[in-house]
Amino acid sequence: MVDMTLTEIVNGFNTTPFLFIGSGMSRRYLELPNWESLLKHFATQIRDDKFAYQYYVNKASSGNSSMTLPRVASLIENDFNEEWFSNPAKRNLNEKELESVANGASPFKAEVAAYIKRSFSIIPQYQKEIELLEKISLNSISGVITTNYDTFLEDHFDGYKTYIGQSELIFSPLQGIAEIYKIHGSVDLPESIVINEKDYQIFDEKEKYLAAKLMTIFMEYPIIFLGYSISDCNIQQIIRSIVSCLDTQQLHKLSDRFIFVEYQPNNNGIEISSYAVMIESEPLQMTKIGLSDFSQLYRALEMKKAKMPVRLLRHFKEELYNFVITNSPTATMRVASIDDTRVKDEDLVLAIGRASEFGLKGLSGLDASEWYRNIVLGDLNFSADELLRYAFPKLLKQNSNKLPVNKLLVSAKESYPEAEELALKYTFDKIISKTIRNQRHIVEKYHSVMDIWNLKSATIEKKTRLVAHLPEDKISIDELETILKDLFEQNRNILYEETTPPVKTNIRRLILIYDYLKWGKRKEPSD
Known part of the structure; x- marks a missing residue:
């Protein structure tokens, strides 16, 4: 008998736990079949x-x-x-x-x-218990691994990201927080369901990769098994795959983190004992908790809370991960003072140092391709003032003093002399260059942007080059906007390195023309 209370066991956790949930939970709350x-x-x-x-x-x-x-x-x-x-x-x-x-x-x-x-329907007598589980999912549970097919967990664990099947788990960058791993598939994707002999053979072939993916979770988090029989062959096989990679010291740590919850219908209290599972003729020690009322477990877990909601922790880890591997800030990851009024409540804020030292410095990492694409798609979740104040100065120097800015100047609330001067400088003739003006005869037979764009045998390089040769009065803003949006719909990253330099140059020139014609063209003063 373990000489500890459930509360003492939970208080001894180094962090909030992962739940490993089986069909017993679906039978309990939804009366679904095993x-x-x-x-x-x-x-x-x-x-x-x-x-x-x-x-x-x-x-x-x-x-x-x-x-x-x-x-x-x-x-x-x-x-x-x-x-x-x-x-x-x-x-x-x-x-x-x-x-x-x-x-x-x-x-x-x-x-x-x-x-x-x-x-699928909630059993009324367990409604309060489910509400308590829902509540602790916000701060007191790190994530869930499950072999269940149903969507009970997705429906009640707000803000968690779900991964379905082995392949999605193996090939996705997991954050290990506020995530649901449906290792046997889901009713939302019937073909992912692991149920027949071939499914299990494929599952077994990939199991070592899944075990490697879950290894960090098993070593860093307490694992609470719910809704399983202690002899369940699926659980034993997964544990066996992980245990085979560990040494004696690591196994000891693992046993300290394993909690097996056994439903005991006639037990009005809580029974705590040690239990050994035989894995390859070796015993793996764990703590077994016997009870009939799961709310007792949930109330104990409620005492162990993360400092902030786990869904926000996962969001932060994902944004930071993406920033590290791409070296580009995202629309929701900004570096700013906590009390900076320009940062909305739903935006992610990272503050380092004294508040007075920081503005939205993440914007300084934007590249020119993102800037140009934003003129067409408006897909950067930053205000015009933020872009002009923090990103524009650096990008201007990096791009030979050439950037489309008219759209932003129209929306900006403040004045930006350097950007305004650039806008005045880049008239239509300045954008297309003297060389293009001298070669305009090559498009004499075309009367509009779409005449050129609908050429069946022409390459993207040729089409984007020829459109810029059209005189200003033959360029419809709507048609130019249509072809630019079409280009980005076909390939959102068309301005990045995989695109050939001529195509990138041509598209940027068309965006400069578009920005000028739609937002920057100045009317001549009346006589």
Whole structure:
């Protein structure tokens, strides 16, 4: 018997825990079927016989017992799909779900997903318990790993990001905070559901990669198992994959962080004991907590809180990660004083040093391609004043004193003499250059921007070059805006390094023309 209370165990955590959630939680809160009950339901959809499920179990019973249910699922799926395609009366899918089958999804998996969605309803007696779980998800839980298909967690854990299936987990940059890892798939993506023998074979082949991805989480966070049997083969296999990478000292640390919660229907209190799981003939020690009322666990976890909501912590980590790997600030990551009134409440703020020393310095990291694209798309979430004050001076020097600024000057609330001087300097003739004016005869047969843009055999380089040769009176602002937006819709990063220099130069010139014609053209004073 462990001589500690639940509160003392939680207080001993080094950080807020990860939850590892199984089907017992879906049965408790949603009255959804477990794996075997789910297969029994679909067996009877094929064979109207009380022995329908046993028929498939009998066919699948030879070989590795841990693969019996996946083999049963495979047999049911094969017969179900054949019946589904030949008998329209067996179909229970809406138009969108039918379309997924038309695009190659398994009818069995699509029907499994639809059945779970239709069966999804909160059991009233657990409403208060669910509300408490919802509450602690804000500050007292770091994240969730689950083998469940349903969307209960996404629906109740506000601001968490969900990753579906092994592939998305393995190939995504996880932040390890306010995230839900659905390792066996989701009803939102039926083909991701791990249920049949082939699914499990693929899962097992990739398991070492998944284990490597989850290793940091298992070593850094307390792990609380909820809704599982202690002997669950899926859990044991995942733990085995992780344990095989650890030495004795690391295993000891792992055992200190593993908490297994066992539902005991007749236990009105809390029973705490040590428990050993045999992994490859070696015991892995963990703490077992037996209870019937999960709110007791949730109230204990409520006492362990992160300093700020975990969804904001994840947002900060993601923004910082993106900044580090791209070396470019994002629209929501700014460096500013906490009391800087220019920063909205929903924006992310990082303050270092004395408040008086800081402005929106993250803007100084913007590059010219982002500046030019913003003239067309308006996709930078910074005000015109912020861009002109903090980004413009540096970018102007880096780009040979040539930048489109008219759009920003029209929107700016303050005066920016250097930008205003630049705007006056770059008239239409100055933008297109003397060389282009001298070669204007090459576009004499074209009467508009679209005449050139609709040339079927011309390359992007040729089209963007020829448009700039048109005289000013033949350039429609609306047509020029259309082709520029079309270019960015086809390739948002068309101005970056992968684009050939001539194309980049041509597009920038067209944006300068667009900026001048739409916002900068000065009317001549009347006589």
